[in-house]
Amino acid sequence: MRYKEIIMACFNVISHLNSHSPHRLLPPKPKPARLICSLALNPSSTTTTTTANSNNNNRIQSLCKQGNLNQALQLLSAEPNPTQLTYELLLLSCTRQHSLSDAYTVHSHLSDNGFDQDPFLATKLINMYSELDSIDHVRQVFDKTRDRTIYVWNALFRSLTLAGHGEEVLDLYRRMNRTGISSDRFTYTYVLKACVASNCSSTLLNRGKEIHAHILRHGYDASVYVMTTLVDMYARFGCVTYASVVFEEMAVKNVVSWSAMIACYARNEMPFEAVELFREMMLQTCDTYPNSVTMVSVLQACAALAALEQGKLLHAYILRKGLDSILPVISALVVMYAKCGKLELGQRVFDQMDKRDVVSWNSLISSYGVHGYGEKAIQIFEEMINQGVSPSPISLISVLGACSHAGLVEEGKRLFKSMQRDHKMRPGVEHYACMVDLLGRANRLDEAAKIIEDMRIEPGPRVWGSLLGSCRIHCNVELAERASKRLFELEPSNAGNYVLLADVYAEANMWDEVKRVKKLLEARGLQKIPGRSWIEVKRKMHSFVSVDEFNQPFEELQALLIELCSEMKEKGYMPQTKVVLYDLDDKEKERIVLGHSEKLAVAFGLINTSKGETIRITKNLRLCEDCHSFTKFISKFANKEILVRDVNRFHHFRNGVCSCGDYL
DNA sequence: GTAGGGTTAG
Numbered sequence: 001m002r003y004k005e006i007i008m009a010c011f012n013v014i015s016h017l018n019s020h021s022p023h024r025l026l027p028p029k030p031k032p033a034r035l036i037c038s039l040a041l042n043p044s045s046t047t048t049t050t051t052a053n054s055n056n057n058n059r060i061q062s063l064c065k066q067g068n069l070n071q072a073l074q075l076l077s078a079e080p081n082p083t084q085l086t087y088e089l090l091l092l093s094c095t096r097q098h099s100l101s102d103a104y105t106v107h108s109h110l111s112d113n114g115f116d117q118d119p120f121l122a123t124k125l126i127n128m129y130s131e132l133d134s135i136d137h138v139r140q141v142f143d144k145t146r147d148r149t150i151y152v153w154n155a156l157f158r159s160l161t162l163a164g165h166g167e168e169v170l171d172l173y174r175r176m177n178r179t180g181i182s183s184d185r186f187t188y189t190y191v192l193k194a195c196v197a198s199n200c201s202s203t204l205l206n207r208g209k210e211i212h213a214h215i216l217r218h219g220y221d222a223s224v225y226v227m228t229t230l231v232d233m234y235a236r237f238g239c240v241t242y243a244s245v246v247f248e249e250m251a252v253k254n255v256v257s258w259s260a261m262i263a264c265y266a267r268n269e270m271p272f273e274a275v276e277l278f279r280e281m282m283l284q285t286c287d288t289y290p291n292s293v294t295m296v297s298v299l300q301a302c303a304a305l306a307a308l309e310q311g312k313l314l315h316a317y318i319l320r321k322g323l324d325s326i327l328p329v330i331s332a333l334v335v336m337y338a339k340c341g342k343l344e345l346g347q348r349v350f351d352q353m354d355k356r357d358v359v360s361w362n363s364l365i366s367s368y369g370v371h372g373y374g375e376k377a378i379q380i381f382e383e384m385i386n387q388g389v390s391p392s393p394i395s396l397i398s399v400l401g402a403c404s405h406a407g408l409v410e411e412g413k414r415l416f417k418s419m420q421r422d423h424k425m426r427p428g429v430e431h432y433a434c435m436v437d438l439l440g441r442a443n444r445l446d447e448a449a450k451i452i453e454d455m456r457i458e459p460g461p462r463v464w465g466s467l468l469g470s471c472r473i474h475c476n477v478e479l480a481e482r483a484s485k486r487l488f489e490l491e492p493s494n495a496g497n498y499v500l501l502a503d504v505y506a507e508a509n510m511w512d513e514v515k516r517v518k519k520l521l522e523a524r525g526l527q528k529i530p531g532r533s534w535i536e537v538k539r540k541m542h543s544f545v546s547v548d549e550f551n552q553p554f555e556e557l558q559a560l561l562i563e564l565c566s567e568m569k570e571k572g573y574m575p576q577t578k579v580v581l582y583d584l585d586d587k588e589k590e591r592i593v594l595g596h597s598e599k600l601a602v603a604f605g606l607i608n609t610s611k612g613e614t615i616r617i618t619k620n621l622r623l624c625e626d627c628h629s630f631t632k633f634i635s636k637f638a639n640k641e642i643l644v645r646d647v648n649r650f651h652h653f654r655n656g657v658c659s660c661g662d663y664l
Numbered sequence: 665g666t667a668g669g670g671t672t673a674g
Binding site for chain 2: 088120123124127150151154155158184185186188189190192193223224225226227228229230231232235254255256257258259260261262263264266291292293294295296297299300326327328329330331332334335357358359360361362363364365366369370392393394395396397398400401404430433434437462465466647648
């Protein structure tokens with residue numbers, strides 16, 4: 001029933017998008033109440049009943065609540081008997097002021113007054129040092145505390161997990177179990193998080209499974225918090241089946257549990273399932289409504305699928321529920337529209353925001369980037385800075401990526417320099433990867449290789465992968481061999497790298513080498529990822545996989561393609577068969593490239609869309625040169641606008657020309 | 665006294 005309601009609301013969203021003035025269906029939410037209680041200090045009301053001593057404590061406490069830490073500390077130095085509550089409020093105040101030096105003052109004062117063995121204050125101290133990013137002090141406080149209650153242990157686990165010291169938490173958790181203290185529901189959430197806090201190795205997954213067993217044994221499978229954390233842990237390990245089993249078996253589910261499972265599908269490249277589960281949530285639950293977090297995950301899934309119609313329904317729902325003042329939601333909406341090929345709608349959503357953060361700006365920058373509008377992306381980047389928003393590392397990745405897509409080499413180099421000089425940011429591996437991509441694609445491979453040589457940090461697989469990708473475009477065998485040698489060491493099970501190298505050899509007609517690489521791929525038990533394309537027709541997604549043979553389900557489409565192909569050949573289309581990794585004759589190669597998933601999707605789109613309707617296709621890999629050239633011809637021949645989003649960027653085909661300027 | 669899910673990139 002509620003799902004129908006959303007469909008109805010779709011009409012509202014269209015009218016909303018057509019009007020430029022911000023328009024909300026619900027009033028904006030009131031701001032959250034201030035955390036600091038602003039009790040006014042009123043000495044006259046307390047002096048009559050209390051001693052001078054406790055009055056001093058009261059005054060310190062009130063000053064803390066008012067946020068006047070300096071004065072509170074002055075009074076503290078004259079106070080001979082501070083109470084536990086006084087210290088508690090002082091520590092809280094240090095956290096709020098983010099003052100490590102004041103924290104030391106209070107800490108040593110408290111030790112001098114014999115409170116250093118108070119487990120309550122030890123918990124507070126640990127939490128404070130954690131907030132102040134001083135993990136050494138966290139450990140120190142824990143080590144000195146003799147009476148380690150479960151609160152003390154939990155505070156330690158929480159702090160270390162937040163700081164990314166997952167493995168340390170798991171070691172300490174063993175130690176805790178040996179001391180005989182039992183875990184509570186808080187402990188389980190922290191240690192489960194600790195399993196994914198560092199790297200996601202199989203050892204840590206096994207620890208997670210062990211903890212799962214403890215949870216069942218101790219009856220904590222009734223806790224929604226614990227079980228939701230468990231779903232999330234499996235999700236982060238990519239164990240989608242485990243996550244869904246835990247989720248299905250949960251007796252009680254709330255919005256967070258549903259969101260965790262939807263996010264699990266979204267982040268594990270199962271956007272279909274994410275959208276399906278969202279639908280189920282809307283239909284099944286009576287008291288659980290999706291919130292902003294849920295919406296972000298479903299929007300991501302729609303973006304991945306380029307499911308524009310579904311995305312518009314979500315937009316309608318967001319407006320109806322007043323979630324359109326929440327920044328992450330709006331950023332996700334901008335990205336959704338852009339990735340569905342509706343850049344102008346994304347821009348409009350952005351324009352209607354009354355406040356923006358760096359993520360909102362980054363969303364817009366990258367949106368223009370993937371559509372190939374490099375100069376516009378740079379302009380937005382500069383506007384962001386002019387408006388006083390400091391760029392984040394991702395801003396730079398977005399804008400450098402935009403330069404790369406548009407072939408703006410000099411601008412990219414300028415931005416890379418200014419990143420270090422003007423924004424005082426140290427380039428990370430990702431930034432170097434962008435630069436290698438930028439130079440490499442522009443056929444400045446030697447410069448790209450030089451960047452890698454001069455790097456002050458270890459070049460990771462991203463960097464070498466960018467170089468190898470560029471070598472494939474420009475068929476540089478020698479450099480491709482160098483890059484792939486490193487890549488095979490760094491990520492031996494990434495099939496894509498082997499395929500790229502084989503592509504380079506194939507193009508250079510080095511068929512023995514092609515065979516050798518293919519054997520290597522097989523020997524390691526890997527498979528080439530099959531090409532897959534999606535198209536949304538009447539709110540339904542259709543998926544196509546590349547086929548080598550003429551076969552049943554796609555017979556009609558293939559027949560159409562053969563016909564189109566021969567007609568277009570007369571008009572000058574030349575099949576680009578060099579992308580085929582088999583040493584076959586041209587006729588056979590032509591047949592193989594005609595079975596590529598993207599061409600099947602185009603054919604399906606031609607049959608199933610009305611005149612003047614744009615065909616929108618998403619693809620899991622990069623567009624091959626033949627599909628690119630074929631689609632350009634089709635767009636002119638059939639007078640159709642075709643939008644293809646590959647794994648990397650957008651290609652907008654119109655009248656025989658592509659928006660990427662053949663810069664694949 | 666402590667707790668669970670989501671933002672932007674390539």
